[in-house]
Amino acid sequence: MAANKQDDGKQQHSPEQGHNFRLQFITWNVCDTTPVNVAPLFSADGPPPDLISVGLQEAPGNPATAVIFEDSWGNAFMKHLSQRGYVKIRTEHMQAILLHVFVKVEHLPRIRQIKTAFTRTDIGGYWGNKGAVTVRLDLYGSSVCI
Numbered sequence: 001m002a003a004n005k006q007d008d009g010k011q012q013h014s015p016e017q018g019h020n021f022r023l024q025f026i027t028w029n030v031c032d033t034t035p036v037n038v039a040p041l042f043s044a045d046g047p048p049p050d051l052i053s054v055g056l057q058e059a060p061g062n063p064a065t066a067v068i069f070e071d072s073w074g075n076a077f078m079k080h081l082s083q084r085g086y087v088k089i090r091t092e093h094m095q096a097i098l099l100h101v102f103v104k105v106e107h108l109p110r111i112r113q114i115k116t117a118f119t120r121t122d123i124g125g126y127w128g129n130k131g132a133v134t135v136r137l138d139l140y141g142s143s144v145c146i
Contacts, residue, residue: 021139024049025146029057032096035076042080050107051139052086053146056098074100092116092133099133101146112138 026041042052054077061071070078071093077100078088086102089111093099097118103111114137121131136145 021051022047022049024052025055026053027055027057030059030073032058032060034060034072038073038076038080042084048084048104050104051144052081052102053135054098054100054102055133056100057096059093059096059098061096071098073098077102089137090114090116090135092118092135094118094120094131094133097131097133099135099146101135101137107139110140 024042024044028041041054054073056073059071059073070091074088074091081088081102085104085106087105087108088100088102089108090101091098099116114135116133116135118133119131134145136143138144
């Protein structure tokens, strides 16, 4: 990873200069439970990831209120990750399926065109208890779909 010195003495990292962007993908069937301690989910060897994606199945909550209020898992992830320099760039949900995407603050200026979608695959695609959620974004000029 290439590093540049800024005027304030901090190093700025740029994937355009040969950086290997680190990704972490977590998937979990939470069985309609609420979070207790999410820290173990994010512990890994090596340098911290630049982007973290957390996909949940059977997440508790009411889909009608999810439009207005953050789910309990999203709150727990944000509380833990914000202390480590991450921000949430998007959440997509469909019934009890959730996808949260977090990125290090330093990469925010290079993220563009964030789009979300969901596909219902249950009977006739009506209810949405089966299917998929996706987040797509341009990151340093490369398209990423999660």
